[in-house]
Amino acid sequence: MSTRMRRRLAQLESERRGMLMGFLPAGFPEPDAFRAVAQAAFGAGLDALEVSMPGPAPELDGPLIQAAAERASAHLDGIPAALRLAASSRSEDADTIVALAYASTFAHIGPEAFFDELVAADIDAYLLPQHPMREQLALGERARARGIEPVLFLYLQEDLELLAASPIEEPVIYLQSADLRTGGAFNPEKAAERLAELAEALGERRYFVCVGFGVRGPEEVEALMATGANGAIIGTQLVRAADEGPDAVTALVDSVAPALVGRTLRGAEEVIR
Incomplete structure (x- = not known):
């Protein structure tokens, strides 16, 4: 299966660098500003952008992201509008966008209809951080059959099996x-x-892992690259920068980029395992 996500992973493998993924609520701070800051992030070197669908952010998100989600939701009329806005925020066609859907999203739309909307908006990856792993995997098989890339959210040790x-x-x-x-x-x-537990559980299976929560800048990213991650995810800091504008977003991405370059990710022979 060839998706933007897979093509970007192949590019990263050839360049021997880690992936930088960011997070923004769709429409934050408001739609035109969202498009401007997202394009600034991609232009500065962001590899992928998680974009959350309209609605309240859950407890797993801190107060800054919860407030940003509330502000953003006031500007958008439903999931299709959010996905179209996300697609229009690419700096170039190869930019990867990951549609993030909370559990509340599916009070308004079923999984198959959500996949339909992803295809219609030309978004080829998604993330379900509140779904149990068993459901993520079942939906992931269905999504893969439609050419859509599932990003699996791993937070429980018992899900490794x-x-x-x-x-x-x-x-x-x-x-x-x-x-x-x-x-x-x-x-x-x-x-x-947690990275070591994942490596032990998956053994010789090939996989790609990005780490998020608490990742603020180059110091955390460098630590992750040194301990086996293939990439890092910056959410709260990107939301904070987005509220300041494109220049702040560019500065944040520029500050992190050097920590991703020239790293040996889980051995020179297997950047993508």
Whole structure:
């Protein structure tokens, strides 16, 4: 399966650098500004952008993201509008956008209809951070059959066995760094422990893992690259920068980029495992 996500992963492999993924609520701070800051992020080197659908952010997100989600939702009329706005925010066609859907999203739309909207808007990846792993995997198989890339949200140790047994080939994984809310303090030891547990559980299976929660800048990203991650996810800091404008977003991405370059990700022979 060839998607923007897969093509970007192949590019990263050839360049031997980690992926930088960001997060913004669709329409934050308001639609035109969202488009401007997203394009600034991509232009500065962001590899992928998670874009959350309209609606309240759950407790797993910190107060800054919850407030941003509330502000953003006031500007958009439903999921199709959010996805169209996200697609229009690409700096170039190859830019990867990941549609993030909370559990509340599916009070308004079913999974198949959501996939229909992803295809219609030309968004080829998604993330379901509140769905149990068993459901994520079942939906992931259905999505893959339609050419849509699932990003699997891993936060429970007991889910490792399910992930290891899944027929989904070369999964893309979002690993929660620790038991905290977005915007909390980063714990490099806990992140390294979780990366090691994932590597042990998946053994020789190929996979790609990005780590989020508490990742603020180059120091955290460098620690992750040194302990086996393929990429890092910056949410709260990107939301804060987006509220300031494109220049602040560009400065944030520029500050992180050097920490992603020239790293040996889980061995020179397997940047994407």
